[in-house]
Amino acid sequence: MKKKLIIVGGGAAGFFAAINAAELNPELEVVILEGSNKVLQKVKVSGGGRCNVTHACFIPNDLTEFYPRGRKELLGPFHQFMTGDTMEWFENRGVPLKIEDDNRIFPESNSSQTIIDCFTESANNAGVVLKTSSRVDTIEKKGEQFVVKTNSEEFITDYVLIAAGSNAKVWSLVEGLGHKIVPPVPSLFTFNISDERLKNIPGISVPNASVKILNSKLAEQGPLLITHWGLSGPGILKLSAWGATELSNKNYNFEIEVNWLSKPTEGVLEFLKIQKNKNGKKQVILRSVFEDVSKRLWFKLVKAARISETAQWAQLSNKQLEDLANQLTKCTFKVNGKSTFKEEFVTAGGVDLKEINFKRFESKFHKNLFFAGEVLNIDAVTGGFNFQNAWTGGWIVANSVGN
């Protein structure tokens, strides 16, 4: 009799595992049970509809640095299947990819539908059985096998892969199987700040700021973007991912300090004093003396340093120069709440990684019970890393089933 693999969830990890398992082992019956009436819905909306499939970072050690949760555990798996393999996998199936300037990788078509079409076609060709509107309600161990019940059917199966993403109901099923769930908290969000210095200048960005969260060890560097609600951009998103749990504990009320310049704080005051000598007759507010700081942001920071709009450099007191240096390099803001980053948002938390054998993405408690994707307590910063986790997990499960 054919052995059976039941996959709970027709999302990124579920499809990737299903296709590879069915192709590697044509004797295996592979069934995807998808709770909703459509598969791959997150892939559809991913990357603003373009699907950022992976990232141009080709060294496993370097790649793990993008995962606040899962860094240590993914090192071994990335030696088996990572970004370069993902590119080859898609390109071999007639989906050309392109690397953008910031190293994010997208289909050349700029459309997530290309990825969905590739998956549904490959699954169909490999004989994967797909059942939509089949929400899994229970999973029980029965001897060497598992009994999986949906809202309408019951399956006896040799292997189960749980790839249901961040789903509270499925996590409670997993708890029922004896696994610990690390409580979920949001990751990848932007900071809400109501402050005169950021008002009416949405869209302004700086290329390489440093941001730290006061009274914590959390600090990051990267581009910042001023929005209608506060601050966003890679520097903030990275902080939100690394600080997901800590910031949730603070109820998203905390203070940050921003250095808008891509240079250290030291030396900035001296540089401003040189401007005072060199540009004595010039009006301070009219021209930013740092190329990283645009005219409109400069205007706001000069005003915050209580320098009048008509003041010339020569008229500035030492105190005013110090205040301006502080606004540029030690600019503090109160954060009150968070907003969702629409291009990509993920949840930290999930199945405790200590209970998984990462050589196989298998439960340490139940042989032939596998997990892949966001159901695990693994998540990454933005840039295609979350999908890479789903592909790597799915690939390893496909190779483990039956072995």
Ligand SMILES: Cc1cc2nc3c(=O)[nH]c(=O)nc-3n(C[C@H](O)[C@H](O)[C@H](O)COP(=O)(O)OP(=O)(O)OC[C@H]3O[C@@H](n4cnc5c(N)ncnc54)[C@H](O)[C@@H]3O)c2cc1C
């Ligand atoms: C708006 C948005 C944009 C994103 N963009 C990107 C991006 O560009 N690049 C990137 O790397 N990451 C991106 N991500 C993150 C990425 O989408 C996820 O990390 C990834 O989809 C996780 O894959 P998964 O298979 O674990 O879960 P999912 O893709 O969420 O799939 C889980 C599936 O399981 C199904 N399911 C749940 N419960 C049950 C049940 N009881 N029975 C049966 N089925 C069930 C769900 O309906 C779903 O189809 C984005 C996320 C969002 C929300």
